Amino acid sequence: MKEISKSTLKRLPVYLSYLKGIPADGSAYISATALAAALDMGEVQVRKDLALVSSGGRPKVGYHRDSLISDIEAFLGYTNTNDALIVGAGKLGRALLGYSGFAEYGLNVLAAFDLNDALIGTSKSGKPIMHMSRLEEFCQANKVRIGIITVPAEYAQEACDRLIACGIKAIWNFAPKHLDVPSDILVQSENMAASLAVLSKHLSEQMEKNKEQL
Amino acid sequence: MKEISKSTLKRLPVYLSYLKGIPADGSAYISATALAAALDMGEVQVRKDLALVSSGGRPKVGYHRDSLISDIEAFLGYTNTNDALIVGAGKLGRALLGYSGFAEYGLNVLAAFDLNDALIGTSKSGKPIMHMSRLEEFCQANKVRIGIITVPAEYAQEACDRLIACGIKAIWNFAPKHLDVPSDILVQSENMAASLAVLSKHLSEQMEKNKEQL
DNA sequence: TAGATTGTTAATCGATTAACAATC
DNA sequence: TAGATTGTTAATCGATTAACAATC
Numbered sequence: 001m002k003e004i005s006k007s008t009l010k011r012l013p014v015y016l017s018y019l020k021g022i023p024a025d026g027s028a029y030i031s032a033t034a035l036a037a038a039l040d041m042g043e044v045q046v047r048k049d050l051a052l053v054s055s056g057g058r059p060k061v062g063y064h065r066d067s068l069i070s071d072i073e074a075f076l077g078y079t080n081t082n083d084a085l086i087v088g089a090g091k092l093g094r095a096l097l098g099y100s101g102f103a104e105y106g107l108n109v110l111a112a113f114d115l116n117d118a119l120i121g122t123s124k125s126g127k128p129i130m131h132m133s134r135l136e137e138f139c140q141a142n143k144v145r146i147g148i149i150t151v152p153a154e155y156a157q158e159a160c161d162r163l164i165a166c167g168i169k170a171i172w173n174f175a176p177k178h179l180d181v182p183s184d185i186l187v188q189s190e191n192m193a194a195s196l197a198v199l200s201k202h203l204s205e206q207m208e209k210n211k212e213q214l
Numbered sequence: 215m216k217e218i219s220k221s222t223l224k225r226l227p228v229y230l231s232y233l234k235g236i237p238a239d240g241s242a243y244i245s246a247t248a249l250a251a252a253l254d255m256g257e258v259q260v261r262k263d264l265a266l267v268s269s270g271g272r273p274k275v276g277y278h279r280d281s282l283i284s285d286i287e288a289f290l291g292y293t294n295t296n297d298a299l300i301v302g303a304g305k306l307g308r309a310l311l312g313y314s315g316f317a318e319y320g321l322n323v324l325a326a327f328d329l330n331d332a333l334i335g336t337s338k339s340g341k342p343i344m345h346m347s348r349l350e351e352f353c354q355a356n357k358v359r360i361g362i363i364t365v366p367a368e369y370a371q372e373a374c375d376r377l378i379a380c381g382i383k384a385i386w387n388f389a390p391k392h393l394d395v396p397s398d399i400l401v402q403s404e405n406m407a408a409s410l411a412v413l414s415k416h417l418s419e420q421m422e423k424n425k426e427q428l
Numbered sequence: 429t430a431g432a433t434t435g436t437t438a439a440t441c442g443a444t445t446a447a448c449a450a451t452c
Numbered sequence: 453t454a455g456a457t458t459g460t461t462a463a464t465c466g467a468t469t470a471a472c473a474a475t476c
Contacts, residue, residue: 005467009415013407017390021367031433039392044469051435059433059475076411077418095309101390105410145417153235169420170413176231176315178253186416188409193227195402196319197290199384201223202400203359204291206383219443245457258445265459273451273457 008049009076013105014039015049016072019065031062078106083144084172087159088151089114089129092174096148098125110142132162139166146170153177160187222263223290227319228253229263230286233279245276292320297358298386301373302365303328303343306388310362312339324356346376353380360384367391374401 018039019030032050036043050057054071057063073079081103086093089112097112111128113135114120123129130138138144147163149156149171156175163171164185173179173189181187232253233244246264250257264271268285271277287293295317300307303326310316311326325342327349328334337343344352352358361377363370363385370389377385378399387393387403395401 004415006412007467009411010405010408013390013411014392014405017367017407018392021391033433040394042469045467047434048436048468057434059435060431061476062433075415077414080418080421082414082417091309091312095305098305102410105407106414107410146413153231170416172409172413176227177235178228178232180254184420186413188412190404190406190409191224191228192404193231193319194224195386195404196316196321197223197227198220198402199360199386199400200291200296200320201289202384203296204294206398207294221443247457256445259443261458262444262460271458273459274455275452276457 004052008052011041011045011049012053012072012076015046016069016076019069019072022065028065029062030065030068032057034062073106076106078104081106081108082146083142084109084146084148085135085138085144086112086148086150087114087132087135087163088112088149088155088175089116089119089123090150090152093148093150094123094125094129096150096174097123097127097129100125107146109148110144111138113138135162136166139168144168146172148172148174149179150174218266222266225255225259225263226267226286226290229260230283230290233283233286236279242279243276244279244282246271248276287320290320292318295320295322296360296384297356298323298360298362299349299352299358300326300362300364301328301346301349301377302326302363302369302389303330303333303337304364304366307362307364308337308339308343310364310388311337311341311343314339321360323362324358325352327352349376350380353382358382360386362386362388363393364388 015035018035022030032047033043036046050063050068053075054063054068056067056071084107086097086109093112097109102109109127111130113130113132115132119129120131121129145168147168149159151159153175156173156177157179160171160179160181164181170186171179171188173187176193179187229249232249236244246261247257250260264277264282267289268277268282270281270285298321300311300323307326311323316323323341325344327344327346329346333343334345335343359382361382363373365373367389370387370391371393374385374393374395378395384400385393387401390407393401
């Protein structure tokens, strides 16, 4: 199989969610051209991306929608479920703990952990919030492969180190902090600050443009 | 001023948060080299990024930390505060409504809106949750410039259209859905599915490697 | 057959990296 | 002065786009 670029990897779930959202009463087939038009993307780019994960494309017809969905899901590894736990049961941590939509991506969040005794117990979602002291024990009892970090920035590295010591191989980091990890561990940082920078710059540029027009 | 690339724009907040986290009792100066080392980045890249937003770099000394922070903030437009509102007061919407850390990025979330009467009132954060029918009125009374969408995917386009009709120029979209907007409106999508794809692929690749070793 | 579509090969573009000159 | 650092110019790399051949 050809190497896949990170940009392609990030576009695949976009295709996937669009494909899943198509009403079932329509055609069973969809072309890369149609996908590109619906998502405002270059059609060559879409075609190339799809070619990397599926060989089901037929000239004049396109891709069979359901097969394409399966191919993308298989490629992304959504078919094996990944058990995860959350470190930090603050607002964001609890929101993620209660979010049921992750199952669609093969992500199964088992529990959240926190130092604050007031939070320990069961959340509204029915999933347990446990004390940090039970983290190691829990990891050994369950095959947890993903750690989600939603603690304040100053505790993020510590949380990260403990997760790695527990044998976790991939970290989804929501703390605005760079994490130092061994090279075999993947850190995926959800960089809200970066998004805000893009928004903020757009608005300040627009304000400048308005000034110029006066 | 030179054109700035989107990749640079997204790295600037990373530098910013690192700079802010440096204890004040250390040196007042920091070099691009040191920044690069701390954040695991290329030092030429950091130097080039910083040169775009600040001219305070001095050979052998580096940048004055506080001035560099100011320069980055000014460049990103964090000095003007942007008023924002949230559409969708579900778990994620309420988590964002209650998050106090956005002020640091010049983002001021005023209120959340929802169709569900049970949610209307005041959230724990002290900020109001209002009925969607009052959206237009609220936008006219306040200078809202950013709309944050946290509704389910199927309502996202509708929410987006209403926000644009209210005069909003930038949208931060948490719904897993592509939004169609006029060209002068900026949509920044927080693509959690993309992050999950990266995590999932990493784990499935690692599993394959383990198999090969048998 | 003609036309829509796929998939591939070549060209372009943009961003990163390397090399180096300038400065304190 | 020597060395650390900045900032710039040139080379490389990777991803996107364009052109085109293949297919049903």
